Amino acid sequence: MRRPANAMTVYQAKRLGIRNFSLLVSHVLVPPAIAAIMESPRCRVQAFLAAGHVCSVMGTAEYPPLALKYGVPIVVTGFEPLDILEGIRQTVVQLETGRHELVNAYPRAVLPSGNLAALAMLRDVFEVTDRTWRGIGMIPSSGWRLAEKYRDFDAEVRFDVGAVTTAESSLCRSGEVLQGLIKPHGCAAFGRECTPRNPLGATMVSSEGACAAYYAYRRLS
Numbered sequence: 345m346r347r348p349a350n351a352m353t354v355y356q357a358k359r360l361g362i363r364n365f366s367l368l369v370s371h372v373l374v375p376p377a378i379a380a381i382m383e384s385p386r387c388r389v390q391a392f393l394a395a396g397h398v399c400s401v402m403g404t405a406e407y408p409p410l411a412l413k414y415g416v417p418i419v420v421t422g423f424e425p426l427d428i429l430e431g432i433r434q435t436v437v438q439l440e441t442g443r444h445e446l447v448n449a450y451p452r453a454v455l456p457s458g459n460l461a462a463l464a465m466l467r468d469v470f471e472v473t474d475r476t477w478r479g480i481g482m483i484p485s486s487g488w489r490l491a492e493k494y495r496d497f498d499a500e501v502r503f504d505v506g507a508v509t510t511a512e513s514s515l516c517r518s519g520e521v522l523q524g525l526i527k528p529h530g531c532a533a534f535g536r537e538c539t540p541r542n543p544l545g546a547t548m549v550s551s552e553g554a555c556a557a558y559y560a561y562r563r564l565s
């Protein structure tokens with residue numbers, strides 16, 4: 345969760361009058377992405393583990409309406425192995441008992457209200473904008489950009505790179521992975537053209553991504 349640190353950096357840069365600093369912002373918001381995935385008619389996702397580090401800052405208030413609207417359990421989960429297992433356990437319990445609620449399985453780090461000081465900093469420095477997600481496409485109001493009063497630090501504006509687009513690999517099926525339509529190893533590029541050292545899609549980039557996790561924990565025998 346780099347957003348609060350980035351927000352504080354921009355805030356300090358403005359306060360100190362630093363001119364040779366800029367930020368190319370690509371921060372995203374999770375709830376609109378969950379809604380976009382669930383709106384897809386082909387979506388097979390049955391539940392979500394909400395990332396604990398994000399919720400520790402953002403809080404959990406946006407999740408109960410999503411769980412209710414789309415009939416999916418959402419379980420806030422930490423990153424230690426036992427946290428992951430507990431998140432999965434609580435998800436399975438909900439699925440088996442026909443419930444779909446928000447559950448916070450990471451209460452030692454996550455408060456429903458989030459981190460109020462960090463949220464105040466975020467709301468001062470950033471504003472919500474539309475964002476294009478690799479593998480999914482544009483999702484309205486799903487990203488952040490620098491607010492007007494910090495626009496001098498916005499690399500997109502300063503260096504006029506807002507129109508630059510990235511070409512997605514024609515081999516990548518991360519959109520289908522994200523919708524639960526295929527497992528990562530169902531992609532022909534998995535472990536061949538696409539590895540964590542040479543990722544073709546977002547789900548192979550970070551260690552939390554489904555393709556990277558399948559690659560790290562695949563059985564080699």
Ligand code: SF4
Nearest residue numbers: 517518531538545555
């Ligand atoms: S294995 Fe790589 S190419 Fe295939 S879906 Fe995952 S990220 Fe995309």
